[in-house]
Amino acid sequence: ADKHARELQALKDAHDKHAKGMELAAESHATVEERINYVEKLLGDSADKHARELKALKAAHDKHSEDVADLKGAHAHHASIPERMAYVEQLLGDSADKHAKELQALKDAHAKLxxxxxxxxxxxxxxxxxxxxxxxxxxxxxxxxQLLGDSADKHARELQALKDAHDKHA
Structure with a gap:
């Protein structure tokens, strides 16, 4: 009987130890509700982060759209090539009368030019x-x-030098 009592006590001790272990394990494991709450929090944080990033992306896109519109506006204000050519042609036409009078002097400088x-x-x-x-x-x-301007300046200097030389010899 003493042997049975010891075995019974050993079984009770083992059972108590096992029950305490199960209780500790149950306490340390999260409940299904806690797990769902955790997953929902992660999803919410992720959605918030994505919403912030999407908002930042939209803001950057809007900024780029404004920059493109500004560039298009600036481009429209620049003189077109036909306008620039018309201006150059007008400058050349205005000076045609002056050049006709000085043509003989320019012919002398033609070989050098x-x-x-x-x-x-x-x-x-x-x-x-x-x-x-x-x-x-x-x-x-x-x-x-620039080449036209430099050439015209050079022609004017050479013409003046030729006129000065001509006046000196005349």
Whole structure:
């Protein structure tokens, strides 16, 4: 009987130990409701984060749309190539009468300018080849306007020098 009492006590102790272990395990495991609440919180946080990111993306898109509209507006205000050409033609036409009077002096300087023109043509061809893939039409127009201005200034100086030399010898 003593043996049975010890075995019974050992079984009771083992049962109590097992019951306490089960109780601890039940306490440490989250309930289904707690798990659902946790998953809902994660989904809510994720949805909030995505909503903020979507709002930021829409704001960036709106900013880019405004920038594109500003660029289009700025582009519309720039003089077109036909307008620029008309302006250059007008400048050339206005000075045609003056140039007609000075034509004889320019013919004397023609030989010198022909050599310079050949050099300029080579330089222009070299620059065109160099900048063919990089220069925009606007940059090319700016360059040509500068060449015309420099050439006109040079012609005016040479013409004045020829006139001075002519006046000196006359």
């Amino acid at each position: 022909a050599a310079a023109h050949g050099k300029h043509a080579k330089d222009v061809d070299g620059l065109k080849a160099l900048h063919q893939h990089h220069a925009t039409i606007g940059e090319r127009m700016d360059y040509m306007e």
